[in-house]
Amino acid sequence: MGDDLGDDWWNREDVSEAEEEAEQEKQQPAEKAKTKPEKRKRATEKSPKAKKKKTNDQKECVIPQKKETEEQQSAKPQRKRKRKKKTITDVLATSEPKPGTATDLQGVVAQYFSDKRSVIELEELQLQNSCFLSSNDLTHTLSSYLKQVCPKWAKIQKQHKEKSSVVILIVCSSALRTIDLIKQLTAFKGEGRAVKLFAKHIKVEEQVKLLQKAVTHIGVGTPGRINALIEKEGLNLKALRYLVVDWNWRDQKLRRMVDIPEIKMDFMKLLDNGVLAACKEDKVKIGLF
Numbered sequence: 001m002g003d004d005l006g007d008d009w010w011n012r013e014d015v016s017e018a019e020e021e022a023e024q025e026k027q028q029p030a031e032k033a034k035t036k037p038e039k040r041k042r043a044t045e046k047s048p049k050a051k052k053k054k055t056n057d058q059k060e061c062v063i064p065q066k067k068e069t070e071e072q073q074s075a076k077p078q079r080k081r082k083r084k085k086k087t088i089t090d091v092l093a094t095s096e097p098k099p100g101t102a103t104d105l106q107g108v109v110a111q112y113f114s115d116k117r118s119v120i121e122l123e124e125l126q127l128q129n130s131c132f133l134s135s136n137d138l139t140h141t142l143s144s145y146l147k148q149v150c151p152k153w154a155k156i157q158k159q160h161k162e163k164s165s166v167v168i169l170i171v172c173s174s175a176l177r178t179i180d181l182i183k184q185l186t187a188f189k190g191e192g193r194a195v196k197l198f199a200k201h202i203k204v205e206e207q208v209k210l211l212q213k214a215v216t217h218i219g220v221g222t223p224g225r226i227n228a229l230i231e232k233e234g235l236n237l238k239a240l241r242y243l244v245v246d247w248n249w250r251d252q253k254l255r256r257m258v259d260i261p262e263i264k265m266d267f268m269k270l271l272d273n274g275v276l277a278a279c280k281e282d283k284v285k286i287g288l289f
Contacts, residue, residue: 100247100256100288102132108258112268131279133287136248142170142181142289143188149287150242157192157217164211165239166195166219170289171226171267172246173257175200178220181246189218197221197229208234223266230273237274240284247288 109125117125133149140148146168150156160167172178175198185194193214197207198221207225210216211234219226219235229235245267250256258264278284 097138097248097250099135099138100245101135102127102129102286102288105132105245105247105286105288108264109268109271112264113272125276127276127279127286130282131285133242133244133285135288138248140289141187142184143186145287145289146185146188146244149285153188153192154190156241157190160217160239161215162239163213163215164208164234165236166216167239168218168242168244169226169240170218170220170244170246171223171257171270172220172249173251173260173263174198174222177246177249178222181220185218185220192217194218194220197225197235199225199228204228204232204234208232211235223263223270227266227269227273230270237278237284240275240278242287243275243284244287244289249289 106126110122113122113125136145146153150168156167170181172181175196178196178198182194182196193216195207195210195216195218196202197219204225207229211229226235230237246257248256251260258267275284275286279286
């Protein structure tokens, strides 16, 4: 009966178990292989999501900064552009030069003393037209102009013998202009003596001695130094007959003598220092060159 169950039945059970284990081993690596790519796919799918989040975070940080700057700019008050004030040079560069007149000088004097004198004192500063010589019409040199306004110069210079005083006083704006005007006097002065009266490289004491030493007919200089000489009693106005103002000449910036504040102040002081009073007494006449 035992033989009826079949030969080697225990061997068949061993073979079936071995086959089942082999099949299980084949299935396990296959399942592992299937699971691994799924993990990779998940990793690859997650990585771009993380990047997107970062970029979104960055954008969220940048946008409010722009808004803040725009709000700050809108909150700031806008500065208005200031218009440049026209200078004397700008005004004169666009206008034609005009010869100065007695009215021009009277206007400058009245404007300068308007806040320094009373109404009655301002009226006393006004001069009559007879106190002025004919003005330069921009065609004359200094010598030709002086020949026109002072035709009897040869006789006048012979009669003048007083020291520390001059017959003609020419007022200009600078030392260089003084030297230029003295050169232009060659054709007019004849035997007369002319001196330069400015502060550059020359002390007041030296000029006082120079005026006291010999008779001087013509003085050319700046109003500041002329005032200093009058205060030091090195120069007096006893013999003065003509005060010539270098009115029409302009410097590199197209400024006249009365357009420069410092020179204008000294010139007004000179007029107030006895010149206007002498004009009213008909002793001195003013000419605008």
